[in-house]
Amino acid sequence: MNDNYSIIILGAGLTGLTAAFHLVKRGKKVLILEKNDRIGGQIRTLEKNGFVFETGPNTGTVSHPEVAELFAALSPACELENADENAKHRLIWKGDRFRELPGGLLSGVTTPIITWKDKFRILGEPFCPKGTNPDESVAGLALRRLGKSYLDYCVDPFISGIYAGDPARLLTRYALPKLYRLEQTYGSFIKGAVAKAFEPKTERDRLATKKIFSARGGLSNLTAALADAVGRENITLSVSSVKIQPVENHWQVAFSTPEGEKIVQAEKVITTVSAHVLRDILPFIEPSEMNKITGLRYARIVQVAVGVKDTCGLRFNAFGGLIPSCEQKDLLGILFPAACFSGRAPEKGMAFSFFIGGMKAERLTELPDKEIENLVVREFHEMLKFPAHIEPDMIHIARHTHAIPQYEKSTGERLEVIEKLQNRYPGLILAGNIRDGISMADRILQGTKIAGKL
Ligand SMILES: Cc1cc2nc3c(=O)[nH]c(=O)nc-3n(C[C@H](O)[C@H](O)[C@H](O)COP(=O)(O)OP(=O)(O)OC[C@H]3O[C@@H](n4cnc5c(N)ncnc54)[C@H](O)[C@@H]3O)c2cc1C
Structure with missing residues (x-):
């Protein structure tokens, strides 16, 4: 085997696989190195007791044409599934129950989740002067333009959801x-x-439908189709101790596999791993610069998939419900994936995704499995209103210690240092969700753009 590659990619998540897919299509010799014994990264679909559920992201938004184009290029191996009409209904918890987020003028006027004062105030939004502080927080912006009840009952849960x-x-x-x-x-x-x-839109702009999507059968079908198209022989799983070094005019990558140590060379290296991993794999970068990247904070999340085989007539015709932090519940939100996508639960049943933790309630992610399960079952009855005689038929707990990067104040200096390092070390590309957005659509866009530039 020839150990010289055009490009080595670190990480077989959505970013790495998308970049590799486009590079292989252009005839580049690519090697992906992945720490886990499976591809997909944060994306993982599981099947248990007749339920198909996600342990990472549940859905994406077709917010860039590149998302639609990627699915089109992978078809028929993987099919984009748009969420059905139920996904248009979004719920917000207030008081003792979920209430519908207003979707139109009339519901906007009558909704109980916004105060009358803020309903009137919104009429003046077009006349509110524009912000001048580039470092303004999302809360600051919401308070300045919309009012406290919008911050508490729309923006705060929206930020929890993303x-x-x-x-x-x-x-x-x-x-x-x-x-x-x-x-x-x-x-x-x-x-x-x-x-x-x-604004006029081109045919290509219209591909960004803004619709909610999954892959038919679950998001792992997307990453599996990408890996097949890249060629499984070009992906090495279960690697450890990866060290990347610049050597003359190329890159040397040393790593271990269960079969032994390896050293390979490449013209370019793309990292798609989380910030905290970079220090070990890029030892030649000065700590003062690396600290500006590793200062990125991540939300910890516990996601619990819950399945019930027969809801006994209870209906959940919505995308799901978010919970404002001021309501002091132990959940960030509950999604209803089986209400939006086919084949996720038995015919009379329903599948839910409960989200726990995040930046405001990290301590809850430390709870042992049994207490997480108790919490979820309690809210299954209290919030989803299942009567006492119906119990979940399936519960699966997934823990994410570095779930979502937080684009806080440290972002400016992180982006600056990434730019500097990429200029100083040609052929080194620091990618992944440390920059350019945290959503799956952003990951597809970034992977596509990087491949296009190489
Ligand atoms: C619980 C949860 C819910 C989410 N919900 C949504 C959602 O609803 N909608 C949405 O759009 N997005 C959502 N996201 C975000 C979305 O999942 C991510 O943006 C996307 O999957 C990240 O892809 P990636 O390839 O950039 O990173 P990752 O998927 O993290 O891939 C990086 C890969 O690098 C590997 N790796 C790490 N260290 C090393 C090493 N030293 N050597 C080699 N490989 C290494 C990892 O094992 C991993 O496979 C969610 C994320 C989580 C965790």
């Missing part, structure tokens, strides 16, 4: 860049949304 984060610490510029640009460009969210709706 970042499992704290809106007071996430910076809008990095965490919600589209929203930041909307205010900076149009001076108002409402004016910006109206202007955007009338």
Whole structure:
């Protein structure tokens, strides 16, 4: 076997696999090195007792044309599945039950989750001056433009749903860049949304449907199809002790596998691993610079898949429900994937994903499995209103210690140092969700763009 590659990619998650897919299509010789004994990274679909469920991301949004194009290129090995109409209904917990998030003008006026004061105040949003602090937090922006009840009952749960984060610490510029640009460009969210709706769109722009997606049969089918297209022989699993070094005009990568030690060479190296891993694998980078990358904080999350074979007529026709932190519950939210995608639960049953932890309730992620299970069963009855005689038929606990990176104040200097290092060491590409967005769509976009530039 020739041990010289065009590109070595660290990590067989969605970013690494997408980049490899496009590079292999362009005839590049690629090797992916993966620590785990499976591909997929955070994406993992499991089957248990007749339920098909995700232990990582549940759904994505087709927010970039590259997402639709990737699925089209993989078809028929993997099929994009758009969520059905139920996904349009979003719930927010207030008081003693989930209530529908307003989707239109009338429901916006009548909803009990927003105060009358803020309902009137929103009429003045187009006239509210635009922000001048580039380091304004998401909470600061929401309070300034929308009001406290919007912050508490819309923005806070929305941020829990995406970042499992704290809106007071996430910076809008990095965490919600589209929203930041909307205010900076149009001076108002409402004016910006109206202007955007009338902007001309190309055929390709329209591929970004903004619809909620999964892969038919679960998201692991997406990463499996990518790995097959890349060629499983080009992916080495179960690697450890990876060390990357610049050597003259190429890169040397040393690593261990269960079969022994290896050293390979490449013209370029792409890392897609989390920030905390980089220190060990890039030993030639000065600690003062590396610290600016590893300062990135991650939300810890426990995700619990819950299945019930017969709901006895209880219906859950929605995407799921989010829980504002001011409501003081022990959950971030509950998704209803079986209400939106086919084949996730038996015909009369339902599958749920309970999310626990995040930046505001990290201590809950330390609970042992039995207490997590008790908590989930309690909320299964209290929040989902299952009567006492119905118990879950399946519970699966997945723990994520580095689930979602938090694009907080440290982001500016992290991005600066990444740029500097990439300029100083040509052929080194520091990618993954340490930059460019945390969603699956962002990962597909980044992997595609990087491959396009090489
Ligand atoms: C619980 C949870 C829920 C989420 N929900 C959503 C959602 O609803 N919608 C959405 O769009 N996104 C969601 N996300 C985010 C989404 O899952 C990620 O953005 C995406 O999967 C990350 O892909 P990646 O390839 O960048 O990173 P990863 O999937 O983390 O892949 C990195 C890979 O690198 C490997 N690796 C680590 N260290 C080494 C090493 N030393 N050597 C070699 N390999 C190494 C890892 O094992 C891993 O396979 C969620 C994430 C989590 C954890």
